[in-house]
Amino acid sequence: MYVLIVGGGKVGFHVARTLLDSGHEVALIELRPGRAQVLRKTLGDVVVVGNGTLPSVLDAAGCARADVLAAVTGDDAANLLIAMLGHRQFQAPRRVARVNDPRNERLFRVSGVETVVSSSSVLAELIEREVSASRVRTLLAFPNGGVAIVQVDVSPRAPVAGRPVREVRWPAGSLLILVLRGREVLVPGGDTVLDVGDRLVLVAPPEAEETLQSLLAPESA
Amino acid sequence: MRIVIIGCGRIGAHVARSLAAEGHDVCVVDTEAPSLARLGEAFRGRTVVGPGFDEAVLLEAEVASADAVAVLTNADATNFMIARAVIELFGVHDVRVRVNDPEFLALYAELGVPTVDLPDLVLDGVRQSLAPRRDPDRP
Structure with missing residues (x-):
């Protein structure tokens, strides 16, 4: 499977490394050149520097042939935009978007983002389960x-x-x-x-x- | 007419002031209270402080009953998210979105959302200055 990840923070990095380890093809788009350089040391050539909200950057990274598009930046507006671009412009069959502020979760869902991952909600659920x-x-x-x-x-x-x-x-x-x-x-x-x-x-x-x-x-x- | 302007930068403030001066009922939304100072003392409309994609903020700005909504921040991703919120959470389709990078025009067209294509407006202005002058009084 080809997985295109946008956002090379801790989440994007771990997702990329896990998928690479299990033999998937991965590309990771990171906005900050300095951070991209750090990521390259571990992940190699799969790291691309660019603004992943731009259709031209997604296109150059092969979004049209991606099986999964994962928008996991720290900016909810960027993640929503990336997921919608993947859906409407590149017909990516599966879109995953990270929600940083749980208040935005509803907007992501009504916008038709297939899989919404909210770390705060996951944590809240885990704690609730424990208590x-x-x-x-x-x-x-x-x-x-x-x-x-x-x-x-x-x-x-x-x-x-x-x-x-x-x-x-x-x-x-x-x-x-x-x-x-x-x-x-x-x-x-x-x-x-x-x-x-x-x-x-x-x-x-x-x-x-x-x-x-x-x-x-x-x-x- | 009741108009909601989201984003009170230089452009948003100019649009809001002008429409209010023409007698429209204008409400302006911005995340930063100091930005709203751009409207000036003479501005008689309402203001709301908070993110334009927040449901409570849009509720306070009464977008659902507005005649027109304009999304005018200088960040394309933010504008997109605000437009989604106005359309999806409030069912308002009469929303016009400022586009700073023409790359995003195709997505808005695909979604049927009207835009203000800022780079193209600037291009038009420049083109007009290049066109041969029709005014015979001028060289």
């Missing part, structure tokens, strides 16, 4: 699907402990996808017997949370 009293932990929430991938540990008093998956009355709309047992990862079938200490990964709607908690991790009396 949450619920024993059902959200691993991944889908913004518009109404379902999430959640994780629950089977506690000693759980009604499901010692029973096969098929005998459990799972809440509507939920699906058990993985059982993590020690170092083992099991793809469960109907015969898989659930043990105390198993970590279960499920797809579930938010309304299933209460039932999952009482089935798998009831309040210890």
Whole structure:
């Protein structure tokens, strides 16, 4: 895959390095010549100096053949402009844009930017997850699907402990996808017997949370 | 007419002052309070301090009910974001955007957003000075 990244700050640099390491073709456009020089020491020739909001610069960097365009500068206006140029002028099949100020997130979404990455929102979610009293932990929430991938540990008093998956009355709309047992990862079938200490990964709607908690991790009396 | 001007640099301030003097109801938005001083003491319109792409700022400037909105900062990316906010968050399509670098004209055309093409206006001015004079009284 060819990934065109605009913005060579910490985010752009790490994205570029990770993708290069996994064998992708990468170009990174950086505005500041001094910073570009520093980036070249680690990343090599893939670093291009230029103003990545300019259509001519994006064009010269091969935006038209990019599989993914990632706008990750520290300037939200630039990121929005780059993503829209990629969408409307270069038909880049996938656009990812970083939002620095979470207040701008809505504008990015209504403007049709496919993937919006907001580090502040991600951090807020992580912290909220950690302080949450619920024993059902959200691993991944889908913004518009109404379902999430959640994780629950089977506690000693759980009604499901010692029973096969098929005998459990799972809440509507939920699906058990993985059982993590020690170092083992099991793809469960109907015969898989659930043990105390198993970590279960499920797809579930938010309304299933209460039932999952009482089935798998009831309040210890 | 009710007109909202976003960006109070030299151009924005000139446009706002002139339209207000013609009797229009003008509201001016700028991120920097000192920029609004360019409007001068005689300016009778409203002013709002804050980023022009911020929903609360645009709400205070009452863009939704304006007859016209002009986005006139000297930064193209900022102007683009402000225009997106006015159009997408408030459904106002009568917005005119100052374009400083002609490279961006194609994107605005693609999106159907009217522009003020500043480099082209300057070019026009220069061209006019190059054209043969029609005034017989002048050499």
